[in-house]
Amino acid sequence: MGSFILDLLEFVVLAFFLRAMARSLGSRFHFPVFHVRTSGNVPPRPRSTETHQGEMARDPVCGMFVSTELSQKLRHGGETLHFCSRTCLEKFRKDTEHVAS
Ligand SMILES: [Zn+2]
Numbered sequence: 087m088g089s090f091i092l093d094l095l096e097f098v099v100l101a102f103f104l105r106a107m108a109r110s111l112g113s114r115f116h117f118p119v120f121h122v123r124t125s126g127n128v129p130p131r132p133r134s135t136e137t138h139q140g141e142m143a144r145d146p147v148c149g150m151f152v153s154t155e156l157s158q159k160l161r162h163g164g165e166t167l168h169f170c171s172r173t174c175l176e177k178f179r180k181d182t183e184h185v186a187s
Contacts, residue, residue, distance in 0.1 A: 143168035147178050 140155040150170050157168035158175040162182065169175040 145170045145174055147174035 140153055142151045143154050143157060144150070145152055145157075146167060146169075148170060152168050152170045154168055157170065158172055160167045160169065160175055160179065162178075167178070169178065
């Protein structure tokens with residue numbers, strides 16, 4: 087029975103060694119077999135965790151597309167403009183005020 091435990095131990099050591107080796111190799115090139123999804127390394131989600139998205143509109147300041155439901159809205163010249171953030175909205179407002187005055 088002792089040999090069985092030794093075999094098991096050897097297997098665990100081998101598996102550990104292979105994983106360590108894969109990790110060191112993985113830093114140099116992509117190793118899809120050992121590519122494990124880690125739950126702790128997910129980039130922060132946007133404010134809303136809901137997946138539903140309405141229409142997408144282009145932010146005229148930075149050019150990125152934002153959901154019209156999550157965007158910062160501004161009425162301008164009879165149309166509603168959508169901005170990704172308050173910063174972009176304020177920037178746009180500041181720029182148009184300069185032109186208008
Ligand atoms: Zn923006």
